[in-house]
Amino acid sequence: MKKYSSFIKIFFIAFASLLLTACVHDDKYDDPVLQDYQCKDLSATLTIAQVKALHTNMRYVFPEDSNEVMEGYVSSTDESGNIYKTIYIQDSPVNPTQGFVISVDAVSTYTKFPQGSKIYIELKGLALGTYGGLVQLGVEDANSVAQGVDAVSRIPEKLVPQRIFRSCSVREEIVPKVLKISEMAANQALLGALIKVEDAEFTNRVLCSTYAPDGVTVDRPIGQGWNTSANSYTNTAVVRNSGFAAFANQLIPAGNGDFVGIFSKFNSTYQMYINKASDLADMKNFPRLDGIATNPCVIDPSAYTAKTVAEVKQLFNGALTAINGNFLLKAKVTANDESGNLFKYIYVEDATGGIRINIDKSNLYQDARFRVGKEVYVKLNGLSIGDISGELQLGQPFNGNVGRIVETDVYKYFFDSNLPATPVVATERTITQLTTADVGRWIKIKDLQFIDGDVGKPYASGGVTNRTLEDCAGNKITLRTSNFASFAGAEVDGGKGDVYAILSYFVNPQNVGVYQLWIPKQVHADLDNPRCDGTVPPVYDAIYQDGFDSLENWTAVSVSGAQAWGLATFGNPRPSALMDGNRQVNEDWLISKKISLAGQKEAFFSFETDARFNGNPLEVYVTDNYTGNVATTTWVKMNPTLDTDLNAFAGFVGSGRVNLKDFLNKEVVVAFKYTSVVGASTTWEVDNFAVKGSK
Incomplete structure (x- = not known):
């Protein structure tokens, strides 16, 4: 009986918790209880405009002994999660002339500084810098100073209560400033203020979409005014939505009306942030500017x-x-x-x-x-x-x-359909059972393996690539993989197993129709069981992996030329190592740290490349006696597969396995050697370097 009563009690608590947490996405929030929070009324010495004027072309840092104080009214709220670690303020609750951005390393700031609060900021030790061309208040960042970049870091959370104070007596209603999209460029002083864009609508490109996918920040375009002759909006701007917002999974409003949000920009793009979805409740009017007469997102x-x-x-x-x-x-x-x-x-x-x-x-x-x-x-x-x-x-x-x-x-x-997603059940077939009625289906074929000639090769190399799968009776089928697939550079598995794929069909130039498989993810061809002949595929463990988030495990050596190895913001995924000779004479090496192959019976390394522009090929070397000088080291040249499509950055190409059998039980160094000449230089990107071994 005691156990039963405990169970009822636990169930009740859990049920009550569900009731409390189930309201997160309804966009209705209670006012925070403020009486226990620290408040302080100060006298402002500088206006928002005067503070922003202190920033010219580079950071401005307020001295530690500064007595300057700025005041403003909070225009934002991070209550819904759409605004993150930022407090937006403006100089007046009604008809503001200035807006501003305060970058803080703190969340749930609405509990201390709710929208409409008058706040005071003691500026001593704080700094002005820019992000995306937008001036903001933060603290000086050592890396930015070292790099000569006009940027600041967020104000540390523990420093926030020492610098930002809510007025004990003043909290106002923020009345959004009416602003047309066409007026944004001329009113950049208002960046950070709450604005209203009247007679606006989300464009048909994003109609019937949610505010944002889970965990992903996206732009949703909004239009104002209609040009009948051009059949397009007179002006457009961007609404920036976070996938972590409480309302992210709700549909954006399909109608026309008043949009209310924080006015912001990133470089030359004007954008707005929604405080809460209920601010857009007016956007339900039809017909729209583009002529859509009724809600297009519902169907009977x-x-x-x-x-x-x-x-x-x-x-x-x-x-x-x-x-x-x-x-x-x-x-x-x-x-x-x-x-x-x-x-x-x-x-x-x-x-x-x-x-x-x-x-x-x-x-x-x-x-x-x-x-x-x-x-x-x-x-x-x-x-x-x-x-x-x-x-x-x-x-x-x-x-x-x-x-x-x-x-x-x-x-x-x-x-x-507004129904929850449910598992997709594959139709099971053998290679010989396939018919045209199966084309387009999600199918499962049991006990397949890649042919011997494909084992050790990447899924794709240099373009859409065919690999061949076979069953134990010798029946074969093609697996096609795009070089843009996230797993394109990964090696195919060397064992046997079940393949889940979409079945497609292709009539080749010889007018012969063939079945083809496409796997959406690498896991759909997880082939780790013994092969048809009983061979057990070796298990390779990662000895060293580097996605080039930095070059801290590499040494860049410039023998000649002004250019050197660095990092690119793009990669597979980003970033990657990059070398561009700028059509000048260059010799540059990128040399790995020492990697131990002790105890390995087999070992290899692999990587991916993407290249553009005509010039010298990238060379790859290995040594077990690096002297610290590329000229006095004995190098062994390797022969990996490299990107050969130099007409464009058309996707990364896997190198395949580069065998290290001659270096087992030694410490090795791998080096990429780049050369270029006057008038010809290939830009090389290198990513996803890995050394693997089997004991």
Whole structure:
């Protein structure tokens, strides 16, 4: 009985906790209790305008013995989580003339400085700098000083109560300043203030999207004014939304009305931050400026004739076929572009089959409608179905065949079922069982292995790459991988296992149709079991890995030329090591730290490269006796695979395994040697360096 009573008590507490936490996303907040917080009334010596004027071309630091005090009214709130570690202020609660940004290393500042609070800032020891061209208040940053950069760090959390004080007597209602998008450039003094953009609407490019994907910050464009002759908005700006905001998973308003948010900018782009979604409650009016007469994000399935995937395919009449009927397809998303292996298309399926839908939009996986496992309604009227190299696909006409649905039309055709995502169940097949009815399906083929000739090679090298899978009876099928896939440079597994993939079809130039597999993620071809002949694939452990977040484990040696190895902000993923000879004579080495191969029976290293512009190839060397001088060291030249497409940065290419069998049980150093001549220099990016071994 005692145990039963304890269980009831625990259940009640848990249930009560759910009731309390379930309200996080309703965008309704209680006022913080302020009476226990420190408050202090001071006399301001400087206005916001005077403080900003102290910053010219480089940081301005207030002396530690300064008595200067600035005052302002808090225009922001971080209560919803959309604004992060920033307090925005303005010089008046009504009709402000100045706004300002205070960068603080603290969260939930709304509990101490809620919107409308009058605050005083003691400026001693604080500093003015810029981020994205926007002047802000923080503290001096040692790295920025060393690099000569006009930037400041956030005010440390423990320093905030010593420098920022809420008035004990004044809290006002902040009335948003009415500002047109066309007036933003002329009113940059208001950056940081709360503004209202009247008669505005989110553009059709983002209609029926959520504010932001989970954990991802995105821009949602907003328009004001309409140019009938150009069929476009007179002016647009950006609304910057955090994927950590309490309202991130809500749909953006579909109508027209008053937008209220914090006025900001990043470099030349004017942007706004939403304090809370309820500030946009007025954006519900129709018709919109672009002519949309009713909410386009809702659909009544009973008003349409339902079609299955198989029935949609039957609409194809042998050539590009326009779909004109009032038809609706309900299907589950089985694959999207999350890893980069699929590009601007998704696959959906129902009980009757699967089909590819082409959409001219990047990062489809970030759209709630296109997450794997989500059921989506597809309005078919106005789309077309066509045959691309033997595979039937949905989209809009392009060059006489089916192309991509333009981004501005996505809202017209795709509707969230508002059902939770559920696991996608693969249709199990063998290679010999595959038929054209399976094309477009998410399938599972058991007990496959990569052929001997592909083991040790990366999934993709230099472009879309074919690798061959086989079963234990010798039946083979092609696996295709894009060089833009996040796993393109990873080696294929050397064992046997089950492959989960989308089945596609391709009629080659010899007019022979072949089945092909596309895996959305590397884990979908996890082949670690013994191979068909019983061979157990060796397990390689990482001895050393470097994604080039820094060059602290590398030594850059410049033998000649003014250029040197450095870091690029882009990579796979970013950053990467970079060398650009600027069409001058250069010899530059990038030399790793010593890496021990003690106790290894097998070892190799691998990396990825991306290159552009004609010039000398990158050279790769290994030594076990680095003297500290590249000229007196005995180097062994290696022969890895390097990027050969120098016309563009077209994606990273895996090197394959570079065998270190001659260096087992030794300490090795790996070096990249770059050379260039006058008038010709290739820019080389290097990423994802790894040394692996097997004991």
